[in-house]
Amino acid sequence: MKVPFLDLKLQYQALKEEIEPELLKVFESCAFIGGSYVKNFEAEFASYLGVKHAVGCSSGTAALTLALRAAGVRSGDEVITTPFTFFATAEAIAGVGAVPVFVDVRQDDYNIDPDQIENAITEKTKAILPVHIFGAPCEMDRICEIAERYSLRVIEDDAQAAGSSYKGRKAGSIGDIGCFSFYPTKNLGGCGDGGMVTSNDEDLSVILLALREHGAGKMGAEAYELLKRSGALGSGIEGAGIEGKASEGTGERGAESGNLSSIGEKATDLYDPYKYYNYLIGYNSRLDAVQAACLSVKLRHLTEFNQKRAEIAKRYLEGLTDQVRRPVYDEKIITPCWHQFVIRSAYKAELCQALAEAEIGSGTFYPVPLHKQKAFGAGNCRIVPDSLPVAEEISSQSVCLPIFPEMTMEQVDYVIETVNCFYKGKG
Numbered sequence: 001m002k003v004p005f006l007d008l009k010l011q012y013q014a015l016k017e018e019i020e021p022e023l024l025k026v027f028e029s030c031a032f033i034g035g036s037y038v039k040n041f042e043a044e045f046a047s048y049l050g051v052k053h054a055v056g057c058s059s060g061t062a063a064l065t066l067a068l069r070a071a072g073v074r075s076g077d078e079v080i081t082t083p084f085t086f087f088a089t090a091e092a093i094a095g096v097g098a099v100p101v102f103v104d105v106r107q108d109d110y111n112i113d114p115d116q117i118e119n120a121i122t123e124k125t126k127a128i129l130p131v132h133i134f135g136a137p138c139e140m141d142r143i144c145e146i147a148e149r150y151s152l153r154v155i156e157d158d159a160q161a162a163g164s165s166y167k168g169r170k171a172g173s174i175g176d177i178g179c180f181s182f183y184p185t186k187n188l189g190g191c192g193d194g195g196m197v198t199s200n201d202e203d204l205s206v207i208l209l210a211l212r213e214h215g216a217g218k219m220g221a222e223a224y225e226l227l228k229r230s231g232a233l234g235s236g237i238e239g240a241g242i243e244g245k246a247s248e249g250t251g252e253r254g255a256e257s258g259n260l261s262s263i264g265e266k267a268t269d270l271y272d273p274y275k276y277y278n279y280l281i282g283y284n285s286r287l288d289a290v291q292a293a294c295l296s297v298k299l300r301h302l303t304e305f306n307q308k309r310a311e312i313a314k315r316y317l318e319g320l321t322d323q324v325r326r327p328v329y330d331e332k333i334i335t336p337c338w339h340q341f342v343i344r345s346a347y348k349a350e351l352c353q354a355l356a357e358a359e360i361g362s363g364t365f366y367p368v369p370l371h372k373q374k375a376f377g378a379g380n381c382r383i384v385p386d387s388l389p390v391a392e393e394i395s396s397q398s399v400c401l402p403i404f405p406e407m408t409m410e411q412v413d414y415v416i417e418t419v420n421c422f423y424k425g426k427g
């Protein structure tokens with residue numbers, strides 16, 4: 001029996017009849033950037049999470065970048081995060097000129113260890129960036145409590161946690177800002193790159209809206225004022241010296257321009273007099289309508305897809321031999337979305353080889369913890385304390401087994417049988 005690590009074609013085939021008519025409508029409208037599909041999907045996603053604001057953007061990496069900028073993180077600041085994550089988490093921190101400060105993770109759920117955070121806080125610390133790795137929410141109450149005590153922002157990396165929850169609250173609705181990726185392999189995956197930034201804070205949402213579109217128009221002007229008032233303008237990449245324009249832009253004529261407008265839907269936007277007034281150095285980080293249309297359809301199935309993943313995870317947890325070290329989650333507190341099912345093996349390479357010989361796909365996330373990446377050498381990061389043994393151990397042992405909603409229970413049982421048979425040979 002063949003078991004792929006993931007098969008996106010199966011999901012597309014199952015949803016083809018729902019997705020294709022929506023994509024056709026986008027093509028026929030020619031409203032490719034922004035417009036009603038993006039607005040609708042933002043509203044649906046905000047409602048799904050139970051947050052006030054959801055701002056679509058071009059990727060999970062863009063979401064993190066926008067969130068850090070909106071939180072006022074800039075050159076010379078420090079952001080505390082986990083070394084056991086995808087590179088983009090810390091890349092975004094470095095990308096806004098700040099320094100990622102890595103603290104160790106926990107043995108049981110592979111997430112940032114709240115016990116290690118306080119020790120890493122300095123006068124330069126601006127935010128804590130927990131990552132809900134593999135879809136298992138971090139211990140958010142403790143993280144938020146520390147953040148509050150030190151007046152730090154909490155930016156959640158929810159790239160792998162669409163639909164996960166912590167004490168009944170959805171990931172992405174707990175910290176100050178949530179950052180999602182809709183990369184096609186994610187639990188909620190588009191048909192290209194895409195992302196979302198979520199928040200309950202009106203001011204943050206204004207800054208996010210402005211930054212995702214070149215810091216322009218009314219939103220740009222409002223965001224400029226907000227950042228200026230909070231003292232986050234001046235020496236970073238936020239832009240300065242354009243105060244005159246900022247106050248002009250808050251006037252009536254700017255009212256249409258900051259919000260992502262769709263060229264196809266409203267030709268007059270081309271002549272918006274404020275469109276080309278820019279107040280902040282922002283980005284082109286827009287979500288496109290093709291992604292939004294596809295994601296709206298998939299969002300309707302997310303609960304059912306995550307449920308299917310949970311059934312597969314349960315089967316693995318019950319069926320795998322006790323010799324296999326598996327993640328331990330407190331499911332009275334968290335509901336993981338099971339983005340990945342990651343076990344630990346002292347025989348990592350051998351086990352992956354045995355799985356490959358049995359025609360079972362597997363992965364290894366993440367083989368190199370971020371503090372060991374060349375890119376974070378030469379003083380580009382800080383480590384507290386001076387070694388991170390748990391992250392290093394997990395990186396050297398992690399093996400991801402296939403888990404996706406379309407997987408059959410026969411396939412799951414075949415994986416279990418193959419892993420158990422491998423371990424029998426180990427005595």
Ligand SMILES: Cc1ncc(COP(=O)(O)O)c(C=O)c1O
Pocket residue numbers: 059060061062085086088089131157159160180181182183193194195
């Ligand atoms: C934990 C984490 N953070 C950030 C990202 C970046 O998302 P994207 O690939 O959409 O830029 C990813 C996805 O690959 C991720 O897994």
